[in-house]
Amino acid sequence: MALNVLICDDSLLARNQLKKSLPADFDATIVTASNGLEALTVLQTQDIGLVFLDLTMPELDGVGVLEAIKAQALDCLVIVVSADIQPQMQQRVMELGALAFIQKPASADKLAAVLHKYGLI
Amino acid sequence: MTALHFTEEQRDCLQELVNVAMxxxxDKLARYLATMVHLQVPAIKLVDTQQLPQHFAQRYQQQSVSLISMGFFGDQGLRGEAIMLYQLANVDVLARLLEYSDDDSSEAEMLTDISSVLTTTFLNGLAEQLDNSFSYAAPRILSSRDQHFADKLAATAQQWQLALQVDIRYQLTDYSFHCDMILLIPGEAVLRLRQMLDQILASF
Incomplete structure (x- = not known):
């Protein structure tokens, strides 16, 4: 059964890049959001199993989304995909419950490695 | 007025490349200053260079600003000049963080050092994503405390047709400091850049 996956990034290029870089054997139904507020709406109304989450976004940033997921006890895995590679930021998102951190730009190799590591493929 | 412009797809693509490079x-600045940098969404726009001095004069009204410039040269005609603008009111914070003395020559050295770190790291990141590579001229100070920066910016900007204005704010989490970056690029380099962006877009 396909996993419902949300890709949240304010950049169309980044969303397309990530979508195209997912492994061919990753059975997923993809939905997208272009900022944190849109992402929360999707998470509150759809059964999403996995989120690929950017951090630097307008309206509500990725840290805000992680905080909301935690506060509302939303049941989903989150993989952060971000250009904000500072160690303190990586530590912060992991403390907020992110499963993994992938440095942008997301490549097929990086995605496959993380999905494999956590048994998602 | 030039007819050069970016489509919405090209602008989005360039903004994402800028985001990654930023x-x-x-990260380099945070390690250099041993603090954390708060990232904001970078705003980019292509502007006529004649408008630049007025724009920044308004933004930095009644504030002393220092300008540091660095030329860059890439493959396939991609070249330009990167300018960093610093509010001098914030420079003391940096000097304390980096333990520079507070005389003018030390201030100049400090701003040159930071500009070199920021500009080369940013442009290397941009070049890598464009499958290009840049070489750099030595950074130089365009204006100091005693000079009016808008005049200096006007004199430099008039050598170029277009400016890719990249509003990058490096805001430190623990300290009040930010600076702006402007990339000045000639018209033919904008055309090359558009072709490169189209190639990236076509691959996704």
């Missing part, structure tokens, strides 16, 4: 530069 992340790398921020």
């Amino acid at each position: 992340g790398q530069a921020s």
Whole structure:
């Protein structure tokens, strides 16, 4: 059964890049959001199993989304995909419950490695 | 007025490349200053260079600003000049963080050092994503405390047709400091850049 996956990034290029870089054997139904507020709406109304989450976004940033997921006890895995590679930021998102951190730009190799590591493929 | 412009797809693509490059530069700055840098969404726009001095004069009204410039040269005609603008009111914070003395020559050295770190890291990150590579001229100070920066910016900007204005704010989490970056690029380099962006877009 396909996993419902949300890709949240304010950049169309980044969303397309990530979508195209997912492994061919990753059975997923993809939905997208272009900022944190849109992402929360999707998470509150759809059964999403996995989120690929950017951090630097307008309206509500990725840290805000992680905080909301935690506060509302939303049941989903989150993989952060971000250009904000500072160690303190990586530590912060992991403390907020992110499963993994992938440095942008997301490549097929990086995605496959993380999905494999956590048994998602 | 030039007819050069970016489509919405090209602008989005360039903004994402800038975002990734900015992340790398921020990480370097954070390590350099031993603090954390708060990243904001970078705003980019292509503007006529004649409008630049007025724009920044308004933004930095009644504030002393220092300008540091660095030329860059890439493959396939991609070249330009990167300018960093610093509010001098914030420079003391940096000097304390980096333990520079507070005389003018030390201030100049400090701003040149930071500009070199930020500009080369940012541009290397951009070049890598464009499958290009840049070489750099030595950074130089265009204006200091005693000079009016808008005049200096006007004199430099008039050598170029277009400016890719990249509003990058490097805001430190623990301290009040930010600076702006402007990339000045000639018209033919904008055309090359558009072709490169189209190639990236076509691959996704």
